């Protein structure tokens with residue numbers, strides 16, 4: 001866990017993207033994010049007609065923080081987890097569901113989109129993505145050599161003075 | 162439109178500012194937010210009470226550009242320092258890659274510094290992490306205070322073995338803030354090229 005989480009976007013992530021794309025098409029949701037538990041966006045898709053999304057970094061952080069807090073509450077109440085979170089506003093809905101232990105599927109959509117339909121498709125997507133993320137865990141970690149350290153250090157000196 | 166380049170590879174690091182209540186954690190982040198070039202940072206989020214005490218966390222994303230083809234992103238967080246917010250403090254430590262311990266130089270906060278360090282050690286253990294294995298900087302803040310305790314006296318209660326790298330700061334004037342951030346970032350990135 002102390003290792004910086006390294007997201008390697010290869011073939012696996014193209015597949016993840018494809019699943020998110022299909023989910024968008026099938027349900028009519030506006031934005032669809034895969035967020036890791038640390039609050040980083042792993043993947044993001046939006047409907048072609050969707051307006052510019054809010055700051056995704058912020059969305060991801062708050063969703064992960066919220067999920068962590070909800071999880072802690074669940075434990076205190078003797079539950080292993082409260083699986084999904086639905087926040088319903090006047091105009092839109094925020095729907096968050098766990099993807100295994102490592103990620104969260106986050107969907108943002110208009111109130112006119114039927115929730116039941118979203119749930120059904122979200123479950124399918126989650127099953128598919130959970131499998132893909134498992135294969136990602138078996139990918140050997142990338143190793144960096146000393147020259148990486150030197151470049152990183154130079155960049156930081158440059159940016160942060 | 163913000164899209165992610167799926168051919169790219171990314172390094173994401175989470176840095177947490179820890180320490181007793183009112184030691185200046187939020188002040189550190191605010192200073193970075195105001196002074197770092199705008200293209201490097203995103204929005205800052207503060208989940209705080211009405212009197213500006215941190216309730217859950219502060220958050221500031223930094224995009225540092227590429228290192229050898231890896232897009233390097235840092236997420237900076239602060240925890241709420243007040244003792245009774247421990248449940249939230251623990252959550253923020255999840256997945257931490259580096260820590261800045263912000264200590265307060267005021268004489269009447271010496272004990273609070275020590276207790277916060279003990280609390281950090283305990284909370285990390287609950288995540289299965291040994292404090293010795295995590296890149297950490299000890300920032301001695303509020304050096305400008307009249308009657309500020311000597312650095313070595315503060316170190317003696319927080320880091321008696323003298324293992325941590327120390328920076329001195331007056332965060333509300335911005336002094337030492339970037340020096341601290343740079344030091345912890347370097348430690349975290351250096352960790353990547355050290356086989357464990």
Ligand SMILES: Nc1nc2c(ncn2[C@@H]2O[C@H](COP(=O)(O)OP(=O)(O)OP(=O)(O)O)[C@@H](O)[C@H]2O)c(=O)[nH]1
Pocket residue numbers: 180181182183184185186187188189213214215216239240241242243302303304305306330331332333334
């Ligand atoms: N004199 C002095 N005051 C400081 C310094 N840094 C921060 N402060 C002040 O200390 C007070 C508390 O600072 P915060 O940054 O909110 O403290 P915090 O650690 O985030 O506190 P919590 O959120 O309760 O954990 C504010 O009034 C700051 O202006 C410093 O270097 N010197």
Ligand SMILES: [Mg+2]
Pocket residue numbers: 186187188213214215239240241242
């Ligand atoms: Mg604060």
